Amino acid sequence: MSRLAEFRQLEQRLAQQLAELEALKGSAELQKEIAFETKLRDLLAEYGCSLHDVINILDPQASQGKRRVAAPVATEKAPRRPRQLKQYRNPHTGEVIETKGGNHTKLKQWKAEHGSDEVESWVAR
Template sequence: MSKILEFRATEEAIIELQAKLDALKGNQGLQEELEFEQKLRQLMQEHGKTLRDINLILDPQTYQQAAQASQRPQQSRRPREAKRYRNPYTHEVVVTKGGNQRTLKAWKEQFGAEVVESWLEGAQQEEPLASAG
């Protein structure tokens, strides 16, 4: 956009805004609100109160709820439960909260992840029981 077009567009916007401003200045409702605001600010200054103090007087529940919300502890993730794996061949036990444990990784590479997961204690054993005979 050329500078002259930008200048004319800005000039037109200013004229429109000035017309809106003049219309608002003549609005009786606006005059009443401005007068109320001025008197309220004088009263607050006279008594040494802030808008926060006024809001607390008029609507204490909102501020009590906000205070309670800020006092609540931050909820974090639930801690992981430890899993216990028992190697049926060596009877070695590994207890871990994650899958990044060195021995567990080695077992998964050697026997496969599905087989090692079946060693999880508390899970159903998929291996057949040896018969006595």
Template sequence: MSRLAKFRRLNQPNAQQSTDDVALQETFETALRKLLGEYNMNLGDVVSILDLSRIAKTVSTKRTVRRA
């Protein structure tokens, strides 16, 4: 068996996995966009909710206010 044929045979499962990954990503994106639409939100809204640095600042501010 030539090296090229061996490479192709070994790489075939990777190509299938890549195709499956793309399909899963498209399904996820479709479901996410539908869900965001139901709540009238966009990706920026989600990022701001999940922004840990913003949360840390809020917690720090609340602690400061409680001590004062």
């Protein structure tokens, strides 16, 4: 984007934001909120209090952090049950493999050669 196009785009956004600001300045709700804040700050100054003091008076637990939503406490999980030892007996060679998982090198070779379903049928019960 050229610098001129960028300038015009920023200028257009600025004009739009200024229009929104002027519309907001004329808002009755904003005028009420400004008046409330001014009166509240004057009242706090008159009594020598801060916003923090007012919050503590209205809600003493807020300063102690008790009102905050606490993160759920992780409960201890039961240990996983140990994997069962499986024996695979290759009917073609008579070779036997004992493993607790499927990450056995020879078992992977058998599954690649004969198919997973067939090799799972070789499990000695």
